[in-house]
Amino acid sequence: MKPLHGIRIADFTVHNAGPFATHLLSQLGAEVIKIESAMRPDAFRKPHPVYGREGPATFDQVASTKLSVRINLKKAEGVALAKRLVAVSDIAAESFRAGVLDRLGLGYAALRDVKRDIVLLSVSSCGQDGPDSHFAGYAPLFGAWGALSDLTGFADGPPVEMRHVMDHTVGMHSAVAVMAALAQRRMTGLGAHVDVAAREVASALAGEALLLAAAGGSPRRMGNLAEGLSPHGVYPAKGEDRWLSIAVREDTERAALAALIGGEPDEQAISAWSRARDANEAAETLQAAGIAAHASWTTPEIAADPHLRTRHTIVEVAEPDGTHRAAVGVPMRLSKGAEIGIDRGTPRLGEHEDYVYGELLGMTKGERKALEESEVIY
Amino acid sequence: MPDTPLGSLKVAVHARGVAAAYAGRMLATLGATVTLVEPPEGCALRREPPFLPGSEVSALFAYLAAGMASVTGNPRDHLAEAVIFIDDTPLAEREALGIDEAAIAAAYPGLIHVSVLPFGAFGPKSGWKGEEINLLHASGEGYLLPNGLTTELFPGRPPVKIHGHFTEMQGGVAAALGALSAWWARPELGGQYVDVASQDAGLAVGAFAIQRLGDGSVEHRVERSFRFGGVIECADGFVELLTLEQRQWDGLVDLLGNPEWASDPDLADSVGRSRRGPEINQHIRAWAKVRRVDDVVREGQQRSVPLARYYTPAEVLADPHEAHRGLFQTVEVPGAGPLDMLVSPFHFDGAPLTLAGGPPSLQEEEA
Missing domain, CATH: 3.30.1540.10 (formyl-coa transferase, domain 3)
Known part of the structure; x- marks a missing residue:
């Protein structure tokens, strides 16, 4: 039994941040029912141009292990059907712009009417209230609003955009908040509306810099420097665009590094040493000497790594078409219960309606057919 | 009846690094009673830069430990009331302290024991050291930054890290998630051991690069740029x-x-x-x-x-939207006075969470 066995989530989230939250919870055992429609599939299910390439770039990872049904929320019967689904769920999750769920007739009050102790997770760029709550946003904007991006980059350069990691950390933070709400429900019998503001997650990841600013300090971006650690940085390794990260904290480590490279470990000397060595071999040599180091890994290196495979961090997932691909599992290992992680690949749109509508909601074939013909299940 | 989400939860945290502390901070902000168990000289984070202006107070420690209590001693002696124990002691040092997996399971069978290490407690690299920059590069995002304008301006420079302790904080979030998931299943499964690696957590949030590998694209920071905007x-x-x-x-x-x-x-x-x-x-x-x-x-x-x-950070502090949202709360920071501290990105039922206080003084219970 996985830890969240028995928990059901009606998942209205789209794009990345919200879906990643429910993706993690699905791997922990929750039954996640992803709700889309042919008219409005998740924008990331469709091919779209990313970095100049057209492709379904981001959907498979976060949709795996979920069930898929179609509901057309533009129709009143669709909203009613969504409520039936929420009524048999523990959690509803959404990532529309603030106010959209209310306008659909599926706001927290409406959902509580059909499920008294529902936990509603709302993930948005700026939160459910406040002067900017209507703002549209994606991952790079979250980092920009939250100051994390202003603090990232070279001292003499511009700020640096955050990418999918920003979306996904919002999702992982959200999963924690949902678990807290479930715990509260167990204690009190009460549901909750959990509101996660993505830009505030970015700020939380720079909380110490914000405190410094509150005290009158002026934190600035500083490239690869890290106060208190020296030497510290990314050094060239043997080969084209190969790099080695090294971080020295203690005098003993500094002495060990000096002994390894045969002299005072200044930037020039370290670079001369590292440039002549394979990044992975150099990292092993440094670790053996008690120095924190790691090669700057490309994705093929990560996908093939024995350590990550041993930990089941990297797993093979079978897609419906029979192909296999490497995927990243939920980042933890539990000593008890069934093994957590990805069970299935990407669901086809509406793939699990026999189970969800037939078994779970007890709808007859005639009832489903009528709703399909009226483009409610669509 | 508790009026915070985790009001009934008691947590002990033994942290040298950011990941374990951030996990504790999240749980404390959600209402858990979190006790930081420190060595007599104080936990290492107290001596970690950056320091608040004109003081020896670590801004990093103050932020991460806000809302926690502090005791000193061996964590093994402070677990009687805890439901969750979060620890980042290197594997090789645990047995001597009596806080290895087997010893904790024997002494406290109902405890959720969360291990948070750079590369985890299991696997060929479980003994490796890892600071933030190493973890960022071990989990993929390190190689993929910067992008866009910065790569246009500085094409020959090495990759650049994300500010602060991004990857370690992902380890902390994963630890909090693992802790609460195991706690949820505790009535059926009892206590258990949760093994979290900051590398794994960093990789999880960077998962799309692995997916794109399956789609036939090897991501690179130069190509990973939006074509406009x-x-x-x-x-x-x-x-x-x-x-x-x-x-x-x-x-x-x-x-x-x-x-x-x-x-x-x-x-x-x-x-x-x-x-x-x-x-x-x-x-x-x-x-x-x-x-x-x-x-x-x-x-x-x-x-x-x-x-x-x-x-900029100062602009976030002065932002009317965040003032409306209650993102900051004034707390007392020992050695630095009252300061506005970020609370949490979560609201519950339309209201921000609150910090129980600032960071604890060392040996607070005897003060």
Whole structure:
């Protein structure tokens, strides 16, 4: 039994941040029912141009292990059907712009009417209230609003955009908040509306810099420097665009590094040493000497790594078409219960309606057919 | 009846590094009673930069330990009341302290024992050291940054790290999630051991690079740039611009004043726009360079164009939106006085969470 066995989530989230939250919870055992429609599939299910390439770039990872049904929320019967689904769920999750769920007739009050102790997770760029709550946003904007991006980059350069990691950390933070709400429900019998503001997650990841600013300090971006650690940085390794990260904290480590490279470990000397060595071999040599180091890994290196495979961090997932691909599992290992992680690949749109509508909601074939013909299940 | 989400939960944290402390901080902010168990000289984070101006108070420690209590001693002696124990002691040192997996399971069978290490407690690299920069590069995102404007300006420079302790904090979030998941299952499964690696957590949030590998694309920081938009310099700062949907492009064209170049039929679809991205960006950059950030963001968002100001920390602190949201709370920071501290990105039932207080003084219970 996985830890969240028995928990059901009606998942209205789209794009990345919200879906990643429910993706993690699905791997922990929750039954996640992803709700889309042919008219409005998740924008990331469709091919779209990313970095100049057209492709379904981001959907498979976060949709795996979920069930898929179609509901057309533009129709009143669709909203009613969504409520039936929420009524048999523990959690509803959404990532529309603030106010959209209310306008659909599926706001927290409406959902509580059909499920008294529902936990509603709302993930948005700026939160459910406040002067900017209507703002549209994606991952790079979250980092920009939250100051994390202003603090990232070279001292003499511009700020640096955050990418999918920003979306996904919002999702992982959200999963924690949902678990807290479930715990509260167990204690009190009460549901909750959990509101996660993505830009505030970015700020939380720079909380110490914000405190410094509150005290009158002026934190600035500083490239690869890290106060208190020296030497510290990314050094060239043997080969084209190969790099080695090294971080020295203690005098003993500094002495060990000096002994390894045969002299005072200044930037020039370290670079001369590292440039002549394979990044992975150099990292092993440094670790053996008690120095924190790691090669700057490309994705093929990560996908093939024995350590990550041993930990089941990297797993093979079978897609419906029979192909296999490497995927990243939920980042933890539990000593008890069934093994957590990805069970299935990407669901086809509406793939699990026999189970969800037939078994779970007890709808007859005639009832489903009528709703399909009226483009409610669509 | 507890009035905070985790009001009934008791947690002990034994942390040298950011990951374990951030896990404890999240749980404390959600209402758990969190006790930091420190060695007599105080936990290492107390001596970790940056320091608050004119003081020896670590801003990092103050932020991470806010809302926690503190005791000193061996954590093994402070677990009687705890339901969750979060520990980042290196594996090789645990047995001597009596806090290895087997010893804890024997002494406290109902405890959720969460191990948080750079590379985890299991696997060939479980003994490896890892500071933030190493973890960022071991989990993929290190190689993929910077991007966009920075790579244009500095093509020959090495990758650059994300500010602060991003990957370690992901380890902390994963630890909090693992802890609460195991706690949820405790009535059926009892206590258990949760093994978290910051590398794994960093990789999880960077998972799309692995997916794209399966799709046949090896990501690289130079190619991983939006073809237009991105970091745009205005007269008084930077904005971020990202249009993914047609209606957002339409809004952008309107924002730019419907210039003639934008009416080229070749730019009617996203593929054509991607192909001519650099050219589009030249127009956007020239337009933005003479305008103010606030005007660009306000007028763009009115047209549903995703645009955001690159806020400095001071600007976040002064931001009316965040003031409305209650993102900051004034707490007492020993040695530095009352300061505005970020609370949490979560609201429950329409209200922000609250910090129980600032960071604890050392040996607080005897003060």
